[in-house]
Amino acid sequence: MGEGKVFPNNEVPLKEIPPRCECGALLRPDVVWFGESLSEKDLADSHMALRECECLMVVGTSAVVQPVASFPAIARNGGAFIVEINVEPTPISGWVDESILGKSGEILPQLLESVE
Ligand SMILES: [Zn+2]
Numbered sequence: 825m826g827e828g829k830v831f832p833n834n835e836v837p838l839k840e841i842p843p844r845c846e847c848g849a850l851l852r853p854d855v856v857w858f859g860e861s862l863s864e865k866d867l868a869d870s871h872m873a874l875r876e877c878e879c880l881m882v883v884g885t886s887a888v889v890q891p892v893a894s895f896p897a898i899a900r901n902g903g904a905f906i907v908e909i910n911v912e913p914t915p916i917s918g919w920v921d922e923s924i925l926g927k928s929g930e931i932l933p934q935l936l937e938s939v940e
Contacts, residue, residue, distance in 0.1 A: 826845060826849025826850075827849065874902060879904055880896060882916065882920070896920065897916075900920075911925065911926065
């Protein structure tokens with residue numbers, strides 16, 4: 825968080841919690857947390873991928889937080905098959921191609937097993 829460096833860390837378990845950089849600053853995961861903004865480049869890359877994808881899996885989300893909440897519709901407009909997996913119905917449940925209610929941690933392994 826001090827220098828803005830990004831690097832992989834596959835330490836399991838972490839030696840120190842919270843983990844720290846060599847410079848002493850706290851380390852954070854390279855993800856976008858609630859309330860943070862996506863970069864313009866990441867958004868543009870995402871929109872390109874959404875318009876070209878054949879199948880989009882929407883997993884473990886309320887599907888209401890923008891800008892990502894619009895991703896399923898963008899993919900659908902490009903012709904993608906949309907699969908939603910969530911513990912409860914969301915605003916997109918009524919129009920996606922498949923809406924599977926349940927815990928993603930249980931359903932995803934079952935899906936993987938069925939295609940293997
Ligand atoms: Zn550092």
